[in-house]
Amino acid sequence: MFNFLSFSTAAPAYNFEFQFPLPMMPVKTPIATYTNATTRVAIDFYQVTMQAFTKKLFPNLGDANLIGYNSVAPGPTFRIQKGRETDVRFVNEWAEDTIQPGEYKDYYYPNNQAARTLWYHDHAVGITSLNTYAGLAGMYILEDAAQDETLDLPRGNHDIPLILQSRRYTANSNITDESGELTSVYRDTFSVNGQILPYLDVEPRKYRFRVLNAATSRTFNITLQAGNSQTNKKFHVTGSDGGLMSNPVETESLVSANVTMNHANCFVDTAYAGSAEIMQCRVGATVSLQVGNNPLPATLVNLDLPTDHTTIDQTFAFGRAGGQWTVNGQAFSNAANRILRNVPCGTTEKWRLTGGNGWSHPIISREKTNANLTTSRSRFTPYEAAALKDVAALGNNEAVTPWGGVYMLHCHNTIHEDHDMMAAFNVTALSNFGYPETTMFEDPMEARFRATAYSGSEVGDIQAKLEFFSSLGAYYDVAGIQAALDDYRNN
Numbered sequence: 001m002f003n004f005l006s007f008s009t010a011a012p013a014y015n016f017e018f019q020f021p022l023p024m025m026p027v028k029t030p031i032a033t034y035t036n037a038t039t040r041v042a043i044d045f046y047q048v049t050m051q052a053f054t055k056k057l058f059p060n061l062g063d064a065n066l067i068g069y070n071s072v073a074p075g076p077t078f079r080i081q082k083g084r085e086t087d088v089r090f091v092n093e094w095a096e097d098t099i100q101p102g103e104y105k106d107y108y109y110p111n112n113q114a115a116r117t118l119w120y121h122d123h124a125v126g127i128t129s130l131n132t133y134a135g136l137a138g139m140y141i142l143e144d145a146a147q148d149e150t151l152d153l154p155r156g157n158h159d160i161p162l163i164l165q166s167r168r169y170t171a172n173s174n175i176t177d178e179s180g181e182l183t184s185v186y187r188d189t190f191s192v193n194g195q196i197l198p199y200l201d202v203e204p205r206k207y208r209f210r211v212l213n214a215a216t217s218r219t220f221n222i223t224l225q226a227g228n229s230q231t232n233k234k235f236h237v238t239g240s241d242g243g244l245m246s247n248p249v250e251t252e253s254l255v256s257a258n259v260t261m262n263h264a265n266c267f268v269d270t271a272y273a274g275s276a277e278i279m280q281c282r283v284g285a286t287v288s289l290q291v292g293n294n295p296l297p298a299t300l301v302n303l304d305l306p307t308d309h310t311t312i313d314q315t316f317a318f319g320r321a322g323g324q325w326t327v328n329g330q331a332f333s334n335a336a337n338r339i340l341r342n343v344p345c346g347t348t349e350k351w352r353l354t355g356g357n358g359w360s361h362p363i364i365s366r367e368k369t370n371a372n373l374t375t376s377r378s379r380f381t382p383y384e385a386a387a388l389k390d391v392a393a394l395g396n397n398e399a400v401t402p403w404g405g406v407y408m409l410h411c412h413n414t415i416h417e418d419h420d421m422m423a424a425f426n427v428t429a430l431s432n433f434g435y436p437e438t439t440m441f442e443d444p445m446e447a448r449f450r451a452t453a454y455s456g457s458e459v460g461d462i463q464a465k466l467e468f469f470s471s472l473g474a475y476y477d478v479a480g481i482q483a484a485l486d487d488y489r490n491n
Contacts, residue, residue, distance in 0.1 A: 011169040018280040022198040034466035043085035061173035066135040073135025104454040115144035116243035129414035154208035154292035184217035199280040237383040249383040313349040325421030332422035341425040346485035361411040
């Protein structure tokens with residue numbers, strides 16, 4: 001069951017509740033692979049294309065005009081093993097994007113952080129909300145097979161991505177034009193993995209659901225109910241933005257603010273419904289596999305949280321002024337004042353994020369995972385307190401920042417983001433550090449990483465690009481640089 005908000009202008013009635021199965025997005029496979037002869041680390045090449053396409057979402061009405069990766073929305077799922085690097089080439093065969101039509105851009109992912117549920121989406125300045133609303137989003141799952149086996153977590157067919165979306169549709173079932181919206185796009189028709197009100201056949205056993213809120217502005221409050229019962233069933237939350245939590249947390253509801261990702265291991269034993277349904281589980285009678293079906297361990301991982309301290313090093317106030325969404329009174333369009341904080345590399349800071357004017361803001365820090373360490377822990381749910389997160393629903397937030405460069409801080413209600421509720425912070429270099437760190441990606445507009453005209457992906461070009469990215473040695477020795485930073489601070 002989900003919180004429901006009514007609108008004066010409703011979408012066409014959808015009279016096919018739970019008649020169509022939950023789609024499973026296609027899993028991408030690599031086109032080519034290169035292995036570094038020195039490090040023995042492999043890097044895989046993938047390619048996706050941004051394309052306009054049509055899809056029938058209301059069986060009794062016309063097609064909707066969407067934009068997708070490889071003509072599917074949501075886009076294909078990436079399942080990558082931790083430590084295996086990737087080069088993902090995005091080719092634009094569409095029009096409205098920063099990468100021009102007929103161009104491509106390669107994105108390099110070292111993938112050596114802890115396993116977690118991630119996502120990829122269009123991020124063109126000023127039109128992020130429009131492009132993601134139209135379908136440019138997908139899931140990127142970083143897996144750790146050894147960890148899953150040790151903890152005996154559900155895997156394979158019992159590990160299911162769920163991408164939530166909310167839209168409004170025109171009388172002919174096309175998605176609405178939200179280009180004039182300046183505050184929020186909540187909308188009144190819910191879908192999961194691109195299907196409005198689907199059903200999922202499940203076994204009477206434990207499942208791992210990776211829940212991604214890809215809605216533009218809406219926050220979901222997820223509950224699990226049996227049949228026509230109004231009693232919430234309990235389930236466990238085991239992970240969040242930063243990967244597995246320190247311990248499973250039992251709950252009857254999961255609040256998923258925009259872009260907040262949680263994977264919840266749920267014991268499901270009957271279909272659920274509610275006053276604002278979004279999906280139905282049809283429970284069978286047979287368990288095909290017992291792997292991942294044992295009780296959850298009491299402890300999942302050691303989060304190695306930094307020590308809390310009383311001093312607030314920086315306050316970021318998220319508000320509105322002159323029709324623009326601002327951070328500390330500054331709009332992102334004011335280029336001279338985009339960087340609001342300089343953080344010495346390797347330090348731990350405590351930030352306070354504040355909102356007002358009747359708005360809430362899911363704030364994402366585009367750097368390392370944060371720990372919600374606050375003296376007012378009652379503001380956090382138990383499953384937030386046990387997690388590392390890079391999204392905070394406005395509260396005290398502690399960030400650990402060991403890599404140099406300029407990083408983003410912005411509201412992920414993408415309407416607010418598009419209308420300038422973004423800022424940057426700069427992780428500054430240390431003098432006399434002395435550690436031979438070669439990871440220097442300080443300028444996102446650097447020429448060697450810019451978009452390039454696309455004339456096809458030839459084998460020789462792909463191999464050359466893989467060798468180039470592999471040669472960067474990016475984030476290769478995380479433990480080494482962390483030890484060096486600790487030594488630098490202690491001596």
